[in-house]
Amino acid sequence: MALVRIPDENRTLADRDAVAVYLAQVGIQYEVWTPEHPTASDASSEEILEAYSSEIERLKKSGGYVTADVINVNAQTPNLDAMLAKFSREHWHDEDEVRFIIHGSGVFHIHPQNSPVIAIEVGAGDLIRVPRGTLHWFDLCSDRQIRAIRLFQDPSGWTPRYTESGIDQRYQPVCLGTSYVR
Numbered sequence: 638m639a640l641v642r643i644p645d646e647n648r649t650l651a652d653r654d655a656v657a658v659y660l661a662q663v664g665i666q667y668e669v670w671t672p673e674h675p676t677a678s679d680a681s682s683e684e685i686l687e688a689y690s691s692e693i694e695r696l697k698k699s700g701g702y703v704t705a706d707v708i709n710v711n712a713q714t715p716n717l718d719a720m721l722a723k724f725s726r727e728h729w730h731d732e733d734e735v736r737f738i739i740h741g742s743g744v745f746h747i748h749p750q751n752s753p754v755i756a757i758e759v760g761a762g763d764l765i766r767v768p769r770g771t772l773h774w775f776d777l778c779s780d781r782q783i784r785a786i787r788l789f790q791d792p793s794g795w796t797p798r799y800t801e802s803g804i805d806q807r808y809q810p811v812c813l814g815t816s817y818v819r
């Protein structure tokens with residue numbers, strides 16, 4: 638269940654419907670998926686893709702996505718800091734960024750054109766779709782691990798294009814965790 642913070646307004650949204658409504662207003666699609674076949678923590682990528690195959694097919698049809706894979710990032714990932722540094726600066730892509738979180742957590746900052754920057758803390762069960770061209774950046778939470786299904790319209794389009802605005806420096810990637818109570 639995602640949490641949305643609006644730092645400039647000192648607001649946090651923790652109600653599922655309120656989160657989905659607010660995100661829709663800024664063009665971000667958000668869903669919570671309950672798998673028909675929950676996967677074990679040591680499940681292979683193939684087992685995860687199989688468990689969520691019906692949801693993946695639905696998304697492929699609705700968004701023109703052609704491929705799906707599973708990304709697995711944790712403290713053992715080689716060159717983890719260098720990898721994270723690529724995504725923690727404001728950027729956009731020429732295609733949608735679609736992530737369904739299997740395990741772990743992280744924070745997407747979204748910089749809408751006409752409203753304040755928002756921080757979306759995502760965890761297991763959250764599906765987020767950041768449309769192409771949307772300014773954003775991403776950080777892991779302190780557990781420094783995330784496993785997620787990714788969908789692509791064209792994997793070559795998923796290259797970060799940096800704004801070099803420096804705005805990402807003004808927002809701390811705070812993770813409140815699942816125990817957050819309004």
Ligand SMILES: [Fe+2]
Pocket residue numbers: 724728729730734773774797
């Ligand atoms: Fe991105």
